Amino acid sequence: xxxxxxxxxVPPEQLLEEAFSGEIExxxxxQLVDEGLEYAVPIAFSPATLDQAVWWDFHVQPTxxxxxxxxxxxxxxxxxxxxxxxxxxxxxxxxxxVSLLVxxxxxxxxxxxxxxxxxxxxMPSGDTDGCFVYFLATMPKQLYAKYELLPLASLxxxxxxxxxxxxxxxxxxxxxxxxxxxxxHNRNSHERLYRFYRDTCGMTAVDEGVEIPYRRxxxxxxxxxxxxxxxxFLRNNTRCSTRGKGGDAGFRPSLxxxxxxxxxxxxxxxxxxxxxx
Numbered sequence: 001x002x003x004x005x006x007x008x009x010v011p012p013e014q015l016l017e018e019a020f021s022g023e024i025e026x027x028x029x030x031q032l033v034d035e036g037l038e039y040a041v042p043i044a045f046s047p048a049t050l051d052q053a054v055w056w057d058f059h060v061q062p063t064x065x066x067x068x069x070x071x072x073x074x075x076x077x078x079x080x081x082x083x084x085x086x087x088x089x090x091x092x093x094x095x096x097x098v099s100l101l102v103x104x105x106x107x108x109x110x111x112x113x114x115x116x117x118x119x120x121x122x123m124p125s126g127d128t129d130g131c132f133v134y135f136l137a138t139m140p141k142q143l144y145a146k147y148e149l150l151p152l153a154s155l156x157x158x159x160x161x162x163x164x165x166x167x168x169x170x171x172x173x174x175x176x177x178x179x180x181x182x183x184x185h186n187r188n189s190h191e192r193l194y195r196f197y198r199d200t201c202g203m204t205a206v207d208e209g210v211e212i213p214y215r216r217x218x219x220x221x222x223x224x225x226x227x228x229x230x231x232x233f234l235r236n237n238t239r240c241s242t243r244g245k246g247g248d249a250g251f252r253p254s255l256x257x258x259x260x261x262x263x264x265x266x267x268x269x270x271x272x273x274x275x276x277x
Contacts, residue, residue, distance in 0.1 A: 016271055020227070022171030026234070027243035027261060029158050034150040040242075041102060041150050044109070045162045048097035052111045053077035056137075063140050069189035071181035072137045080116050080135050088134075094119040095134070096166065100159060105148035112139040112149065113159045117166060122213035123177045124206045124222035130175025131167035133160075154241070160201050161237045164230050174230035178203075180221040194221060202229045228272045235265035 018024070028045045056077045064070050085095045100113035114137050121132040136159060144151045152158070160176075167176045180197050183190040197203045201223075206212060208220030225233070238261045 013275065016268075016275060019268055019271070020168070020173035022169055024264075026165045026168045028165050029161055029237065029241045029243055031242040032152045032154060032158055033241070035153045036150075037153065039150055041152060043112075043152070043158065044101045045166075046099055046101055048081060048099040048111070048114055050078070050081055052099050053081045053097075053114070056111060056114060060139055060143060063143055064137070067140065069183060069186040070140075071183050071193070072135075075135065075137065077114055077135075077137070080114075084135075085116065088118060093121060098162065098166070100155075100162065102149055102152070110139075110147050110149060112144075112152065113137065113155065115159065115163060117163060119170065121177075123175050123224045124179075124212050124214075125177075125204075125224050126211070126213045128173075128175050130172040130177060130224075131163060131170065133163050133176065133178035136163075136178070154237075156196060157200065157237055158241065160197075161234060164225060164234060168230075174225060174227055174234075176230065177222065177224035180223060182219070182221065197223045201225075202233050204229065228269065231265050231268050231272065235262060235269065238262045238265060 030044065031040045031042055033039065034041055054077075061075070061077070064075075065073050067073065081097050085097065088095050096117045096119060098115040098117060099111040101109040102112050103109050114135070115133060116135040118132040118134050120129050122128075123130050123132070138155055138159065141151050163178075164174055164176050168174045178197070180193050183193065194205075198205055203223040203225055205220060206218060206222045206224070208218055210218055212218045212222055243261045
């Protein structure tokens with residue numbers, strides 16, 4: 001093991017507790033490659049603003065409305081950031097609105113993804129609390145050229161990665177859950193979304209009918225990250241992208257001198273394997 005844990009005489013279980021405490025800041029992904037695998041495109045996670053939500057509703061949502069393979073056809077991000085976030089606050093649930101920004105040729109940052117996260121929320125597994133992705137949407141690829149943006153490879157993975165990093169840095173030990181929305185009019189997309197969370201991201205689905213800590217029926221499309229699977233996911237994303245200081249004000253600084261994200265996650269996986277064995 002390298003400098004993180006190599007010389008430590010602390011028992012592995014204590015090292016794990018410290019690693020997942022939230023005091024070790026995990027950097028957000030700050031670059032993705034374009035779909036042509038030619039360019040490194042800077043990205044930034046940032047607290048979403050109402051102006052961004054209004055822009056999305058006027059410039060992105062009209063395209064999504066005509067796409068039967070989208071679960072978010074009739075969403076309004078203005079309503080999500082106002083009325084829906086307020087309704088959660090009334091229930092005592094804290095929310096965090098997040099956007100993923102990419103700079104256009106005019107040097108203006110455009111949101112290419114939006115999320116609303118619930119904090120201190122029960123995980124679908126029912127055994128802990130964490131960060132729950134309540135709403136998530138990405139910009140359709142056909143709109144990228146309109147705003148002179150390069151289509152990004154692995155955008156979906158990057159957005160989920162951001163939710164896991166947010167959970168980690170909040171001290172939730174990378175516990176993150178979500179529900180794969182039902183897409184009633186397109187069975188292929190309905191199943192593809194399920195496979196994305198299960199196979200691409202490595203999340204665990206709660207079997208249909210199993211009791212969940214929510215006032216709704218379990219349709220078998222609730223997902224959560226087991227701790228080791230979350231670390232494995234973060235490590236693999238670090239292999240094909242870079243992590244930096246993240247977004248704007250609102251997120252805590254995350255990089256320290258000499259921080260190697262890949263090595264850190266790789267060592268953490270070894271500790272987790274020791275814990276299992």
